[in-house]
Amino acid sequence: MTAVLLATPYYPPNLGGVQQYTWNLARQLRRRHSYRVVVVTTAEPGEAPGTQVDDDGVTVHRLPSWRRISNTPVGFGWTGAIRRIIRDEKIDLINAHGPVPLFADLARRAAGDVPFVLTYHAGRMRKGHFAPDLLLSTYESTLLAGTVRHSREVICASEHVGEDLPNLFAGRPTVIEPGADLDLFRPTPVPPAQRIVFSASLEKATAYKGLADLLHALARLPEAHLEVAGSGSAEQDYHELARQLGITERVTFSGYLSGEKLAEAYRRARVLCLPTHFDNYPTVIVEAMATGRPVVATRVGAIPMFVTEGGTGLLNEPGDIDALTTSLNTVLTDYTLASRLGAAGSEFVAANLSWQRQSDRTVEVFQRAMSPQPAPVH
Template identity: 25%
Template sequence: MKVALFTDTFAPEVNGVARTLKRWVDFLESRGIDFRVFAPETQTDDFSTNYIYHFKSFRFFLYPECRLAIPNMMTIRQQLEQFQPTLIHIATPFNIGLCGLHYAKKMNIPFVASYHTHFDQYLHYYNLDFLSHWFWRYTHWFHRSAEKIFVPSEETLNHLQQRGFTNLHIWSRGVDCSTFYPRENNESFRKTYHITERHIVLYVGRLAREKNVDILIELAKQMSPSIRWVIVGDGPLKEHLKQQAPKNVTFTGFLNGEALAEAYAAADIFAFPSPTETFGNVVLESFASGTPVVCANRGGVTTIVTEQQTGLLRPPDDLNAWKEAIEYLLKDEQKRKQMGKCAREYAKTKDWNNIFIELLSHYEQVAHKRFSHYA
């Protein structure tokens, strides 16, 4: 098995797609499976290896963490001819992905694709709904020759099925329960951010329109000052949100590793109002940390949050419903702890290794199908 991965976002970018793909190639390497990655340039050389080829790029306005590359077609062709991949995996439908599609067809290499982001829903938040029809025409054309299309959740699978897509398979997401786990002592996190309030409500993610973070700022204005709202992440709306936020809102910027794990564990509630998720990796990280969630009742999170067991699902724009849900959990410590335990137990079932073994099995099925065809 030799795998060529084409993606318009990759480590060290911090979005969920880039981090998932980096985990995937780490798994391939641990299994001794040869691979090559074709991705946009990064701001650091830490990920420039003999297995990863970078190309000059610029940021995509709808999703700045996803870059539009200017690929060197000659380099890509030479590398593919030398590498002779068994299979091509196209993770994104932009410039790098188009190169993967072009050479998969030109060189008669079987390919699979993965769908990670509801860009059609993003269009609404940028007043670009008129592009939705063209987006779906392009997305259909792009994926129609794929042997398999991987989606992260049942909700996303249903979303694409309703649009007429076939050959859909779930490639779920996992969480590292040894990094994210409940902690008895959270004083370190509180001291770092000078938190004296009784309760902490946490958000982790991009600060952009489609994430609906504005509702948390409104809640902070209306709810008890005994709550500290901690906003982890960065994005185009950061300065706007900071200007609107009351004093009991803390913006930490990007956190990762131990610092991010401490944030999850220190929080009483994880609040995630985004209605556009295909899965919700951050929700799973909160679960592993033993922190219950209040999430938008839309998108991929609805397939991993069980109402009243691991969290609460509420309409994304219903301010009163969100206020009542957060107050309910903050007042009932026993209920929070019970939910946190259930969330942790659920997270333990989402082991990355098992998920990747299943994906590799899909790869092998595609490769075997092609081999059988020519045998």
């Protein structure tokens, strides 16, 4: 039985695109491909580090984290800890996930001669401020470049990633986008109620997901109700903003949802809205489309590559609350349009983006990485 180590800085119940990608991949590798799956990640603040086996038979090792700098966990002794896990678990292949700096790079250092595959989920990391942008640019051209160079295979989570970092990846990646579990996210007719769902992390560091913009738009849609699926350090700030806007009774904060509970939240809604200011390929959009829900989102990252204007959803520029309000009102008041967009989305995901298909493609990459390597030419 092949043993694979998935190295990711965060893992559910922490909510985010990379977390959901690795979680879904772990489940498919275990169930569909009979891999023995081990995850190494970091413990959440206040959470004790340790090891547990989840309901799917995946062994999860959580390493102690000293603190976070922006969205990057920082700890001590991680390289040695990962090296011991590789040895004790008899790992055949390591698949590390970026872009959060350092964790994937340390996993690559710990790998030794074990085949290493990098999966990268975002384009250039920029904050819009000189000092952090210089630091991130330096990281990409040094540590990350070394990790890419020493990877037997590279996977990018969208075409956008490779296009945004052409010098780094130089045509090497296999593109494997996030998928949806079609056994879980099944299409159903759109409901008549004017109900919106938003699903994302509510951490302060992920304010770019645009929930504040959506709350302002909701204040202009008096018949609409919003369900927020997510949790994090900024949750109370959003409660307060809803109170200030006078929409508290029309917003339900459901907390972190996953699996069937998240699928039910999509099915309760007429539309998924993700007015993100910065993103790559949000998994929640794919899941909502699989459920037969139209999408209102923004023209950022890879989103326009799979959410087509008037085909599977409606797109706006980030931060344009007037346009966001208009798009939401259109979908919420036109049942025929919502049904057509939702049906087109579910058909697209079923044909192209099931996690079953994406895991098959990932295993093909893993098998190439584990195949005998040619001897170096002297």
